[in-house]
Amino acid sequence: MINIEHVYKKFPGVVALDDVSIRIKKNEIVCLIGPSGSGKSTLLRSINGLEAIDQGKIYFDDELINADNEEQMCRIRTKMGFVFQHFNLFPHLTVMQNLTLGPTEVLGMSEEDAKKEGLRLLERVGLKDKADQYVNKLSGGQKQRVAIVRALCMKPEVMLFDEPTSALDPEMVKEVLDVMRGLAEENMTMVIVTHEMNFAKEVASRIVFMDGGKIVEENTPEEFFREPKEERTKLFLSKVL
Amino acid sequence: MWETIVRIFAPENILFMLRGMRISIVVAVCATVMGILLGIVGAVCKMSRSKALRVLGNVYVEFIRGTPMLLQLSFFYLGIPMLYQMITGKYLEVNPLFMGILAIGINSGAYSCELIRSSINAIDKGQWEAGMSIGLTRSKILKKIILPQSFKRIIPPLTSEFITLIKDSSLVSTIGVVDLMKSSNILGARYYNYFFPMIGAALIYLVLTLTISKFTGQLERKLAESD
Numbered sequence: 322m323i324n325i326e327h328v329y330k331k332f333p334g335v336v337a338l339d340d341v342s343i344r345i346k347k348n349e350i351v352c353l354i355g356p357s358g359s360g361k362s363t364l365l366r367s368i369n370g371l372e373a374i375d376q377g378k379i380y381f382d383d384e385l386i387n388a389d390n391e392e393q394m395c396r397i398r399t400k401m402g403f404v405f406q407h408f409n410l411f412p413h414l415t416v417m418q419n420l421t422l423g424p425t426e427v428l429g430m431s432e433e434d435a436k437k438e439g440l441r442l443l444e445r446v447g448l449k450d451k452a453d454q455y456v457n458k459l460s461g462g463q464k465q466r467v468a469i470v471r472a473l474c475m476k477p478e479v480m481l482f483d484e485p486t487s488a489l490d491p492e493m494v495k496e497v498l499d500v501m502r503g504l505a506e507e508n509m510t511m512v513i514v515t516h517e518m519n520f521a522k523e524v525a526s527r528i529v530f531m532d533g534g535k536i537v538e539e540n541t542p543e544e545f546f547r548e549p550k551e552e553r554t555k556l557f558l559s560k561v562l
Numbered sequence: 563m564w565e566t567i568v569r570i571f572a573p574e575n576i577l578f579m580l581r582g583m584r585i586s587i588v589v590a591v592c593a594t595v596m597g598i599l600l601g602i603v604g605a606v607c608k609m610s611r612s613k614a615l616r617v618l619g620n621v622y623v624e625f626i627r628g629t630p631m632l633l634q635l636s637f638f639y640l641g642i643p644m645l646y647q648m649i650t651g652k653y654l655e656v657n658p659l660f661m662g663i664l665a666i667g668i669n670s671g672a673y674s675c676e677l678i679r680s681s682i683n684a685i686d687k688g689q690w691e692a693g694m695s696i697g698l699t700r701s702k703i704l705k706k707i708i709l710p711q712s713f714k715r716i717i718p719p720l721t722s723e724f725i726t727l728i729k730d731s732s733l734v735s736t737i738g739v740v741d742l743m744k745s746s747n748i749l750g751a752r753y754y755n756y757f758f759p760m761i762g763a764a765l766i767y768l769v770l771t772l773t774i775s776k777f778t779g780q781l782e783r784k785l786a787e788s789d
Contacts, residue, residue, distance in 0.1 A: 369694075369695060370694075371691055371694065371695070391699060391700060394694070395694075395697045395698070395699055396697070398694060398695055398696070398697045399696070399697035401695075402695070403691075403695035405688060405691065405692065405695075407688055409686075409688035409689060409691060409692035410692070411689065411692065411707055411711075412711065413707075413710050413711050422696065422698075422706060422707075423696030423697060423698070426698060426702055426706065427696060427697040427698060428697075471696065472695070472696070475696055475697065
């Protein structure tokens with residue numbers, strides 16, 4: 322579904338992605354883990370065209386992605402839900418307006434249908450009663466659940482999560498991870514950048530460990546956590562587990 | 563002295579000054595509205611991905627802000643009819659009020675442009691990215707997400723721009739528009755006393771600007787409440 326080939330990306334002074342290649346298949350859940358600055362978020366953002374890559378190719382459903390082609394990116398992004406670390410909800414809109422903006426403006430759905438779908442999804446994440454509130458009144462965990470629903474309202478084929486729980490108070494992490502577990506059970510294709518090792522171990526079909534802009538190791542979660550092959554991985558795991 | 567004051571501030575003279583005030587307000591309001599519209603256009607140009615538009619926006623802002631408003635005003639009133647005459651050989655009669663509003667509006671546009679641009683830039687980059695992530699085009703993100711949010715931040719500086727224009731509108735008195743400033747000058751000449759008419763005009767300007775800034779303060783508090 323997503324095919325990444327020899328991607329390079331440089332920021333001033335750092336190489337964020339250094340010859341990264343990876344394939345993500347339909348219904349797969351790939352967790353990207355690694356130390357800060359290892360390039361995980363950059364990789365995820367490149368998939369959604371939020372970062373333009375310097376070299377290499379990224380394909381979505383066999384279509385080559387060009388981050389500078391607005392028409393193409395708008396079309397492809399409707400198929401990819403993106404969840405940000407800092408939620409990035411629209412503060413001037415209510416929860417429901419946050420949810421219906423994309424479906425009505427981009428997918429051409431009627432206001433009514435978009436609302437119905439929004440309510441259905443809100444109910445699933447336990448926030449139906451918040452539909453008409455402004456988002457600033459919500460807690461961090463609630464905001465992130467709304468942000469996930471906003472992405473789901475576009476009926477995406479894949480969900481990209483950029484450290485969805487890193488900005489949350491500890492007691493709110495679970496409610497967000499539970500929503501993601503629900504998506505995993507429905508076989509949603511997901512790429513998740515996370516520091517939640519137990520969650521990764523539980524839901525991932527594959528773990529990709531990155532460091533210094535390179536993919537150091539990829540494996541099934543069982544293998545990855547039981548017997549990591551690379552020294553760098555062992556060192557990292559010994560620190561975080 | 564008392565007699566002079568009574569003569570100068572006779573009811574018909576006060577009415578004359580209030581009519582001048584009305585013109586001053588008309589100039590300031592029209593120029594502010596025009597400035598906001600031009601400011602939006604300028605801001606969009608300056609933030610455009612097209613280099614030509616960015617250059618155009620920059621030239622506009624720098625040129626206007628780098629030259630005196632009085633010169634711009636004279637240019638519109640005297641320079642443009644002259645240019646017309648040089649090209650066509652015909653005389654062009656211009657309305658000083660219209661030209662005054664045009665010149666001040668174009669001037670205000672350059673300042674509003676910067677206000678608008680900085681309030682747009684103050685919106686978190688994440689808002690753009692969130693809009694992009696649900697497939698919105700740049701122009702839709704601007705319209706539906708960024709502008710509604712920057713609107714709130716833009717109101718206070720724009721009202722102070724309006725106050726500035728109430729005062730700067732007095733420049734139109736130099737091209738023959740009988741605004742508040744000019745009306746006090748006329749009265750001064752009529753009674754051989756410029757002192758009291760000027761004090762009178764100053765007080766009226768002060769009432770206008772203080773009223774607006776009081777109103778702005780209330781508006782700001784209201785806007786802050788809904789945050």
